[in-house]
Amino acid sequence: MKSLLTIASAAAVALTFNAAQAQEMRDAPNPWLDCGIGAMIFPDDNLEVGAGISNIIWDLGTTAVISAASSPDTCAGTSNVAMAVFIERTYPTLEAELAKGYGDNIAALATMVGAEDEAAFTAALRAEMGAVLASEEKxxxxxxxxxEAAKS
Known part of the structure; x- marks a missing residue:
């Protein structure tokens, strides 16, 4: 077990060093650092080594590489995962705040999604609430x- 951890640590350090160079040469995310379970557990850029070690220990990076190949938009954008968790946990409050047209959770959601104009974001989101409420997966x-509202 100790040798596996040593190998994983060495590989993560090598991946981190090469990741900086590779990232400059291409726009695609680094599968071992930006994707997979490791990136979800260690979403902070300062913890790339933790992400690399986690991905290697978990399944030698297989899940991370597959997610990079099949859905690269879910990689480097782990903030979207945080946003999804936020919505899931605060959905009833978000629904009530959207009915009123304002609230702290709406403001937080606007920030998470990168909306430049919170009022326009809220208005666009309110316009879609009928479809949201009609959905089985609200x-x-x-x-x-x-x-979509963040684009408006």
Whole structure:
């Protein structure tokens, strides 16, 4: 077990060193540092070594590489994972605040999604609430509606 951890640590250090160079040469995320379970556990850029070690220990990076190949938009954007968790946990409050047209959770959601104009974001999201409420997966529908509202 100790040798496996040593190998994983050495590989993560090598990946971190090469990741900086590789990231400059291409726009695609580094599978071992930006994707997979490791990136979800260690979303902070300062913890890339933790992400690399986690991905290697978990399944030698297989899940991370597959997620990078099949859905690269879920990689480097782990903030979207945090936003999805936020929506899932606060959905009833978000629904009530959207009915009123304002609230702390709406403001937090606008920040998470990167909306430049919170009022426009809120208005666009409110316009989609009928479709959200009609959906079987309300949290998921609100997530996608928030992504679209941020574009307006």
């Amino acid at each position: 949290s998921q529908a609100l997530y996608f509606a928030a992504l």
